Amino acid sequence: MMMEFVLYLSIFGVLCWWSLILFPWCPWSTREKVEVGVSENSDTLLSDITVLIPARNEGPYIQHTLNGVKAQGEGACIIVIDDQSDDDTAQQARQCGAQVISGSAPPAGWSGKLWALEQGLKAVRTPYTLLLDADIELTPGIVTELRRKAQDENLAFISLMAKPSMKNFIERLLMPAFIFFFKLLYPFGLANRPTSRVAAAAGGCILVETQALRTVGAFANLHDALIDDCTLAAHIKRAGYRTWIGLSHAARSHRSYQALKPIWEMVTRTAYTQLRYSFILLAVCTLIMVSMFWAAPLAFLLLLAQEIYMVSLLAWVAMFITYMPTLIYYQRSPLWGLALPIIGTLYLAMTWTSALRYWRGERACWKDRRYESRINN
Numbered sequence: 001m002m003m004e005f006v007l008y009l010s011i012f013g014v015l016c017w018w019s020l021i022l023f024p025w026c027p028w029s030t031r032e033k034v035e036v037g038v039s040e041n042s043d044t045l046l047s048d049i050t051v052l053i054p055a056r057n058e059g060p061y062i063q064h065t066l067n068g069v070k071a072q073g074e075g076a077c078i079i080v081i082d083d084q085s086d087d088d089t090a091q092q093a094r095q096c097g098a099q100v101i102s103g104s105a106p107p108a109g110w111s112g113k114l115w116a117l118e119q120g121l122k123a124v125r126t127p128y129t130l131l132l133d134a135d136i137e138l139t140p141g142i143v144t145e146l147r148r149k150a151q152d153e154n155l156a157f158i159s160l161m162a163k164p165s166m167k168n169f170i171e172r173l174l175m176p177a178f179i180f181f182f183k184l185l186y187p188f189g190l191a192n193r194p195t196s197r198v199a200a201a202a203g204g205c206i207l208v209e210t211q212a213l214r215t216v217g218a219f220a221n222l223h224d225a226l227i228d229d230c231t232l233a234a235h236i237k238r239a240g241y242r243t244w245i246g247l248s249h250a251a252r253s254h255r256s257y258q259a260l261k262p263i264w265e266m267v268t269r270t271a272y273t274q275l276r277y278s279f280i281l282l283a284v285c286t287l288i289m290v291s292m293f294w295a296a297p298l299a300f301l302l303l304l305a306q307e308i309y310m311v312s313l314l315a316w317v318a319m320f321i322t323y324m325p326t327l328i329y330y331q332r333s334p335l336w337g338l339a340l341p342i343i344g345t346l347y348l349a350m351t352w353t354s355a356l357r358y359w360r361g362e363r364a365c366w367k368d369r370r371y372e373s374r375i376n377n
Helices: 002-022 062-070 089-095 112-121 142-152 169-185 210-215 228-238 260-268 279-301 306-329 334-359
Strands: 049-055 077-082 099-102 128-132 136-138 157-163 205-209 243-253 362-366 369-372
Touching: 002 279, 002 306, 049 062, 049 089, 049 112, 062 077, 062 089, 062 136, 077 089, 077 112, 089 099, 112 210, 128 142, 128 210, 142 157, 142 205, 142 243, 157 228, 169 260, 169 306, 169 334, 205 210, 205 228, 228 243, 260 334, 279 306, 279 334, 306 334, 334 362
Parallel strands: 049 077, 049 128, 077 099, 157 243
Antiparallel strands: 128 205, 136 243, 157 205, 362 369
């Protein structure tokens, strides 16, 4: 009986893997991307853009971020909203020539980042707003490229998935997979179709028409969203505007993760939110991931049967086909694909950690702020 169950679970996992390959929107591909060529002199006029950077205790990163912004061109208004930092974030921002807004404590029901952006948006007077995280470094020319793409393709909202840090073992193990799983959850090919209901964004770097922000009531209408980037994209898209998301090497996160714990905390913050706090979706997610990352590729360790070897082979082939574009894009060895069962197990454990914390009354904890779960409200 157990052998039959494992066999059926393995077959289900293989079907899941090959369905990903056969989907016409190719959620595993890296074809949605924006890059820049040879760096140019910083003489491009950007007076139609205001850069909003919410920052809370970002002293180690803010200077690199601002230097990257200034290298984009001349005339952009750069605003850093200091979200009650207790380090030298504000001082460094002023030294780099940015306008600094001293943010107040978020009202009840607001996330810290969205309240900071709401305060910054009041100072925006330009047609475009660039929403930039305080740890994102931009390659010269990328903002001009984003503006050109937005104008040429009539896009009101364009977002880049920044390249994560991959300097140590734990980052190389988990961060490419973070992008991979995000693209499976929010297929870029669907998100970029005006007729699709899927909406996605990466909050690290977003160029958006200021009028579109104000039309959808940002950021008040999503004030308590933890996955604020995708929520904002959904609001913009539902209002009839065109949105786009893609990968880029020209936007890089210089926030490093030296151990497993900070990555675990980063994923745990929103994992159960992505499942809409639904135990049914959590159970379905668990079934799918167990079948895809353990039963299908590793069932041959338990069942010595020819059909199991064939199922496992099909699973491994599909895993490599789907994961390889991400590894190649980030210049990682294909051998990292062999670690997918371990990687999938770790991300599933992070998801369950997120759910357990929610059931204990903690919706999220980030930047020393705790957000209570709705079951306690």
